[in-house]
Amino acid sequence: MLEFIIKLHPEIAIKSKSVRKRQTLLVEQNLRTLLKHLPHKVKVTGYFDHLTVTSQYQTTAWRQELITRLKCIPGIVTFAQMQTRQFTDLADLFQQVAAVYQSQIINKSFCVRVRRQGEHEFSSLDAERYIGGGLNQLVNSARVQLKQPDLEIKLEIKQQQFLLVTESFTGMGGLPIPSQSDALSLISGGFDSAVASYLMIRKGLRTHYLFFNLGGAAHENGVREIAFYLWKTYAASHRVKFVSVDFAPVVADILEHVPTGLMGVVLKRLMMQVASAMAEKLGISAVVTGESIGQVASQTLANLAVIDQASPSLVLRPLIYHDKQDIVDLARQIGVAELAGSMPEYCGVISQNPTVNAILSEVITAEALLDPRRINQAIEQAKILDIRTVEYQAEQQAGVIATEAILPANAIVLDIRSHDEVDARPLQLQQHQVLTIPFYRLATAFAQLDQQQQYYCYCERGVMSRLQALLLQEMGFNNVAVYRP
Ligand SMILES: Nc1ncnc2c1ncn2[C@@H]1O[C@H](COP(=O)(O)OP(=O)(O)OP(=O)(O)O)[C@@H](O)[C@H]1O
Secondary structure, three states, X not given: OEEEEEEEOHHHHXXXXXXXXXXXXXXXXXXXXXXXXXXXXXXXXXXXXXXXXXXXXXXXXXXXXXXXXXXXXXXXXXXXXXXXXXXXXXXXXXXXXXXXXXXXXXXXXXXXXXXXXXOOOOOHHHHHHHHHHHHHHHOOOOEEXXXXXXXXXXXXXXXXXXXXXXXXXXXXXXXXXXXXXXXXEEOOOOHHHHHHHHHHHHOOOEEEEEEEEOOHHHHHHHHHHHHHHHHHHHHOOOOOEEEEEEOHHHHHHHHHHXXXXXXXXXXXXXXXXXXXXXXXXXXXXXXXXXXXXXXXXXXXXXXXXXXXXXXXXXXXXXXXXXXXXXXXXHHHHHOXXXXXXXOOOOOHHHHOOOOOOOOHHHHHHHHOOOOHHHHHHHHHOOEEEEHHXXXXXXXXXXXXXXXXXXXXXXXXXXXXXXXXXXXXXXXXXXXXXXXXXXXXXXXXXHHHOOOOOOXXXXXXXXXXXXXXXXXXXXXXOOOEEEEOO
């Protein structure tokens, strides 16, 4: 049997008894929802301050699958795999514990804690001393320390059985969804808004997505992929919305009427205005952005203050003091870096020579030159989708890109993965030529290739290759498709 013990975040542990109970219950319900549709049965049992997850099915792949899932659930700080074993006497117990822990206590302080039920020839203290002393002798660099050791070895002995922690894991931390209310995250396809959305999910907010389309089908497809991935991986216990707003007419109006330096601030204010209206319509309490002080020239306190005034809703900016490198590292860790890194910059014109010190009265004067009907239209015509349909629809839209599992003769494959990935898992084909062009160079490098040939983009998940093929198609190249072996 596979058995995991789940510990909740310390933030939960310090809350009052009733809050603690509610949040433990939330994690329990979320685990049930998330583990229900897996191929093998999983049992979730709730206790006051911890939970257990057990499964009768037991293979290495299944164990790994459960571990991967448990690492992505908000509110779980640590979890550990347990094993129930039989033992004959203290010496046997020691041998079994040593087999698991000998390598883990090298250069560490440790202690052994025993809880015992039933008739034995030894007390709990005897067992702690015997096993602790034995391990101390066995591993020279380890030392026993009763207060705050690096590692606690916990044993629960019941008659001739004992329960042993065999491996501990770090979970996602944070709070369970939905221990806070809902938020509407403005997601652009870049690193920042993806990471901001993740941090809100981690804080227990049911996070919906709002996207302003400025760059056509390819832009929307890429953003849908990112939003869907974030939801599916970290928040699938609750359904959320993906709202898509066509902002091209508003941008056209801004480009025509607003002074260049103010364009960025005006665009953000109009986004905020629409976001607040959508949040109100959907009963959502806050909007979230990926803005961070000084991240781009226009993200100054003066500009952010002017932007805020356009929003009656609470605006949350979880990245406000983060450095770019921290954001990129986190994006990598949560699995969105590749996708976000492959999105081109849309609407660059808007960010040219932006003002760093917007003055509200000037901004309002500039906005008066815009046609208010375009904003109303954008709100009225917003597409409000159930996130579960978003990836499917993205695939449908990307259906214009041919995807082949078996390549035609003479096809050339473009391996668009990063150099690290290519080195780690090279793509070797017997019959076809493979060119390695990382995705971030593809848009410029493709035009230099022989345009009489047919090209097939390749990446591991098939997501980036589809996105890149679509982008090339929008640039006017029709000799490109996707290779998905
Ligand atoms: N097209 C868009 N749709 C939805 N939200 C957007 C869009 N463009 C910008 N935003 C929101 O505004 C924030 C700031 O955007 P901006 O482009 O100025 O900075 P950024 O640091 O490049 O953000 P990102 O990396 O998220 O694209 C984004 O993090 C996002 O929350």
